[in-house]
Amino acid sequence: MFLFYLFLIIKTVYSTTTSPSSESSFVYDNQTIGLKKGDGETCMSVTFQVKILNEQNNNSVPIDFHLPSGLIKGKCAPDRKSEAKISSTIEESDGRTKTLKFVFRTEEMRVKRVDELRWQLNKVIYVEKFAGSSAVFESDNSSVIFSAPLTQKYVCEDRINVTLHSENFDFPILVMFSPEIDVQPYGPKIYLCERTRKRTLSESLQNRSTVFCGVVLALSSIAHIVGHMLRRHFMPHRKELYENLDRLPAIN
Known part of the structure; x- marks a missing residue:
């Protein structure tokens, strides 16, 4: 019996020390959102201002979506070939909830006759829920919004617009990224986007x-x-x- 209890104690301690810690979200300077590992290491950092333009009925007035004001959730990539995700959910005073989610992944690309592993922001998802109903808008699966070599940060000082579509609605939603854009899902270095590099x-x-x-x-x-x-x-x-x-x- 003593050996049985000793085995349970050792198993519990081992599982506690070897199980991965869940990530925690953070907001910095009311501009940057990100995720940290259990040891305090930053595994994702995102800085940009976003506006949402609902083009229903030819609407032309975008609405601010302040990412740091929402509930931040996400998942860091456990390895180089896994997806990383981060989202912000804002609840309006009328009970309406709006969620903006960004999905990152990696892919090998041919660059100057050499295969290079790069990370990409390849999916933007906007979800709006109200009174028991929901609407989901997503970017095209073939689109690559941001891309940089693995472990490098993506920095862009130009405006980028992404069009989202829904299977249930015949109008699109435009997600408007305002400069400065600063994204770091996989590493510490800096990569300037092509337009910013040319302008600089x-x-x-x-x-x-x-x-x-x-x-x-x-x-x-x-x-x-x-x-x-x-x-x-x-x-x-x-x-x-x-x-x-x-x-x-x-x-x-």
Whole structure:
């Protein structure tokens, strides 16, 4: 009997120490939402502002969906080939609940003749529930919204719109991502989106061009002043004329 109880105690302790800890959600600076493992390590971080545009009846006024204000739930990827999910659910004063869910996965892609494992935000789901009924809108299965090499962060300073459709409704819903976009579901590095990268390069070239023009103008001004001084020095008759002008009495 003693050995039986000892076996139960050892089994309980072992299962407690070896079982994976569940993730906990967090909100940072009222902008970033994410998930942390039981040891406190951040396993997912998402920062962007979202607006929802319901295009029913040609509506053109989007509504803010403030992710940090909702109930944050999700699941981190236990390995590189597993899905990661995070969602925010907001309950309105009239009893209506709205949920925005983001699903990440990984896939090998051919990049410059090399197979590269990349993570992707390939699914956005919007669910609205009210008075016992619900409506579900999803992005296309073939769409890749964000993508970056595995373990790298995706950063974008451009607006991105994603269209969601429902099997039960004939109108779409538009999810509008406003800059700045900062997504890190799998790792600590940074990956700039193509449009931001091109614009950053263009701005850098413009700044260099501005500096170059300023230097040219400064050198031209200095050359003009030096040339004027040399003309006065090496042309005596002009030098005498300048000196006579200096001796003229002031006009009151």
